[in-house]
Amino acid sequence: MIQKERIFDLTPDLHAEGNVIYWMSREQRAEDNPGLLCAQQLATVMETNLSVVFTLTGDYPGAVLRHYDFMIRGLHETATSLHALHIPFYLLVGDPPQRIAEFIRDHGTGTVVADFDPLHIKRQWVAAAMQSTRAKFLEVDGHNVVPARFVSEKIEFGAYTLRPKIRRHLDRFLEILPALRPMDSHAALPELFSPGDVLDSLRLDRSVGPVDRISPGSSAATETLEVFIGERLKGYAEQRNDPNLQMTSDLSPYLHFGQISAMRVAVEVLRQHPSDADSEAFLEELIVRKELSDNFCHYHPGYDTTSGFHEWAKKTHEAHRNDEREYVYTREQFEQGATHDPLWNAAQMQIVRHGKMHGYMRMYWAKKILEWTESPEQAMEFAIYLNDTYSLDGRDPSGYTGIAWSIGGVHDRAWKERPVFGKIRYMNYNGAKRKFDVQAYIRSVNKL
Numbered sequence: 113m114i115q116k117e118r119i120f121d122l123t124p125d126l127h128a129e130g131n132v133i134y135w136m137s138r139e140q141r142a143e144d145n146p147g148l149l150c151a152q153q154l155a156t157v158m159e160t161n162l163s164v165v166f167t168l169t170g171d172y173p174g175a176v177l178r179h180y181d182f183m184i185r186g187l188h189e190t191a192t193s194l195h196a197l198h199i200p201f202y203l204l205v206g207d208p209p210q211r212i213a214e215f216i217r218d219h220g221t222g223t224v225v226a227d228f229d230p231l232h233i234k235r236q237w238v239a240a241a242m243q244s245t246r247a248k249f250l251e252v253d254g255h256n257v258v259p260a261r262f263v264s265e266k267i268e269f270g271a272y273t274l275r276p277k278i279r280r281h282l283d284r285f286l287e288i289l290p291a292l293r294p295m296d297s298h299a300a301l302p303e304l305f306s307p308g309d310v311l312d313s314l315r316l317d318r319s320v321g322p323v324d325r326i327s328p329g330s331s332a333a334t335e336t337l338e339v340f341i342g343e344r345l346k347g348y349a350e351q352r353n354d355p356n357l358q359m360t361s362d363l364s365p366y367l368h369f370g371q372i373s374a375m376r377v378a379v380e381v382l383r384q385h386p387s388d389a390d391s392e393a394f395l396e397e398l399i400v401r402k403e404l405s406d407n408f409c410h411y412h413p414g415y416d417t418t419s420g421f422h423e424w425a426k427k428t429h430e431a432h433r434n435d436e437r438e439y440v441y442t443r444e445q446f447e448q449g450a451t452h453d454p455l456w457n458a459a460q461m462q463i464v465r466h467g468k469m470h471g472y473m474r475m476y477w478a479k480k481i482l483e484w485t486e487s488p489e490q491a492m493e494f495a496i497y498l499n500d501t502y503s504l505d506g507r508d509p510s511g512y513t514g515i516a517w518s519i520g521g522v523h524d525r526a527w528k529e530r531p532v533f534g535k536i537r538y539m540n541y542n543g544a545k546r547k548f549d550v551q552a553y554i555r556s557v558n559k560l
């Protein structure tokens with residue numbers, strides 16, 4: 113059984129009857145997937161059919177061909193694994209709440225198991241689907257090691273307030289889930305989609321193409337994890353902030369699309385590196401920082417605007433609103449990496465060409481956008497646009513929260529006051545130069 117704390121009943125007044133759907137959305141994997149396991153268990157107990165449904169829209173906010181390509185190829189691997197277990201996988205193209213409602217009606221569905229997701233659009237889809245059908249809806253948190261709704265019922269001030277709450281429950285939730293069982297049904301499976309045909313048929317923004325250095329799918333995710341544990345975890349604590357050493361895991365695109373489970377990653381790390389400084393530093397990022405982002409986006413509707421900032425940050429931004437900016441760039445100048453700062457331009461080119469920017473550079477990159485735009489509102493807008501468009505792991509709670517941290521001091525404290533930034537933590541070129549070989553980083557990006 114999956115832990116009951118992962119399950120949240122969205123329709124407590126309704127009783128489950130009829131077939132079961134797992135509405136796959138954030139957790140796009142066959143293995144280690146609590147929502148899918150929950151749906152299978154329900155279907156088994158109720159002796160009904162189980163279907164996995166993915167609803168695909170071509171106009172997901174911020175998504176471009178790069179993301180669709182990564183996601184659809186990953187989904188193809190997942191669908192293939194499910195079909196091998198005789199679990200039907202349906203890919204429905206169109207407006208997600210409408211398509212799922214049609215499926216619910218056409219397939220005698222009594223229960224829908226949906227993924228927990230704190231972002232507005234996903235919540236809107238689930239709310240709209242619930243309104244237009246009479247099915248029972250259960251939400252399962254398969255993303256957080258310690259489920260977000262369970263670990264805290266309020267917005268947390270920072271890592272220091274969430275960390276002890278997570279630690280209290282960690283042992284219980286750090287477990288490998290049982291494997292999916294093959295289904296006995298002899299009914300014909302829906303035809304498996306062709307990723308190329310689906311991609312060709314969608315009307316989507318094709319301005320940013322796929323990246324070839326990061327392969328999609330759960331197998332690639334597992335391989336990435338193994339390489340990280342084998343070759344880079346040792347040294348992570350000391351060296352992860354040097355972009356030239358590339359000591360980080362590169363797991364964020366896979367975690368974002370749910371092609372690998374954070375629980376699996378954490379268990380494997382602890383199995384191979386039990387409680388040393390490197391695994392501790394890594395789990396702080398993977399669990400505490402990542403889950404703090406879900407907490408922020410779940411409990412603050414303004415996670416992607418300046419309304420999400422603390423009062424002290426709003427005040428300091430107000431006080432410095434009219435400070436003279438030495439440089440002000442348009443969105444296009446940022447996008448093309450055409451600022452006066454070669455380090456910033458290299459960071460921007462890293463997401464444009466590679467689809468992923470090093471974690472240390474992301475902070476520098478976002479803070480300079482605050483420094484070189486007309487207002488904090490414009491800085492938020494530009495940073496979110498650039499991150500969501502070019503980063504494979506963009507459109508994610510960790511992105512909105514990371515940007516809000518950099519520009520609005522969310523989860524941070526007030527620092528020494530200075531022009532434009534006010535009391536928001538400052539970063540500059542000389543600071544970066546003291547930490548790592550800036551020229552080597554610029555050269556390495558130029559080679560991409």
Ligand SMILES: Cc1cc2nc3c(=O)[nH]c(=O)nc-3n(C[C@H](O)[C@H](O)[C@H](O)COP(=O)(O)OP(=O)(O)OC[C@H]3O[C@@H](n4cnc5c(N)ncnc54)[C@H](O)[C@@H]3O)c2cc1C
Nearest residue numbers: 360361362363364397398401402471474478506510511514
């Ligand atoms: C301005 C800015 C924008 C960001 N945008 C994104 C984004 O769009 N998507 C995204 O997943 N992360 C984002 N982050 C957080 C972090 O930088 C990335 O998760 C990390 O760089 C991903 O690389 P990795 O997998 O190699 O990280 P590792 O260092 O190997 O970390 C392992 C995992 O821990 C999580 N993690 C690490 N650092 C953080 C953090 N600071 N906050 C939350 N989770 C973290 C990620 O899931 C990551 O994959 C952003 C941070 C900032 C400051």
